Amino acid sequence: MNWWKKFIKRFSPYNLAIMALVSAIGIAVKPITTSLAHIITGPLYVPGGVVAGGLYMMWIVIGAGLVGIPGTAAFIGIIQALMVIILGSYGTHGVLSLLTYSVPGVFIDLLLLIMRDHRHICCPLCGFLAGAVANIGGTCIVSLAFFNLPLIPLLLSISLAALSGGLGGLLAFYIITQLRKMKIAKSID
Template sequence: MSVLKRFSAADLIIIASVAALGIAVKPIVGPISKFISTPLGIPGGSLAGGFYMMWLVLAVTIVNKKYTGTVFGILQAVLVLLVGMAGKQGAFSLVSYSLPGIMADIVFHLIKHRHKLITHLSLGVVANLTGSMATALFFFKLPALMVGINFAFATASGIMGGYLAYGTYQALKTARIIK
């Protein structure tokens, strides 16, 4: 548990709260995205994933410490398993939720100016592509053409999620809720 020692109680509360918010909106966003994605033959997560990843991006940029994304991803995976929201993925949720957090951590700590729009967009895209591609390739085993379509939707959705995260981050800063 030495990774958790890096975080203050306030950091862990932020991570847990934002992770819970991300899980709470799934029942609302999920059916809407599946309505659009199912006829296209792509997993709904690639389309709605950017919105889901918005919460990951927020946690990573607000807390601004190593392993925030990883802790966030593992926590969300455990939460969806505990509350029965893993759906068809089941235990694979541990992978599909944790990998985007790990990738977000890597990218975030490679970027010099961490609170700019490009950072939020990059994190949204990388996290959503990671989760979407892991699911498409290893769980759904989509054919190459569908993986390409999934890639395009996941990229666009990741950009939108990054943009939403940036707007939310800026609003929280303006309201002096975060530093």
């Protein structure tokens, strides 16, 4: 329990509010975006979450970029998993939700750890890569846990996940930039 206190003390109330907000928005938009994506991906035998994941992962990237503290993205994923499990909302995988929702955040945190000077999603490339790795991570874990996709649809899913996640991450970068310009979010200068 001591490690938890040490971890949570790194976040200000403002940081925790940002993480709660992006977690809730991410969960709220998931059923809408996934349903719309099924129209496109159904005939390709690709899970709808692969394409919708770009918009869904965008919220994790926004949270990680605004807070800028290592572990933020994984924490957002855990918050989302707990919300889905407790509320029994769309996209629940039971207890496996802890894994399927936290892996994208862990992937973002690992990427931002490798790119040390970019932990605030400071450029379009950071946003694109963060969204891409998050959606690839989510797609891979869900594909391994629930779908038994043949090789070609699996590779197509991963490719689409990288593209849609990257585009969602790019959109996240521009949203973060606008929030900083309007002084709604803290500047990284």
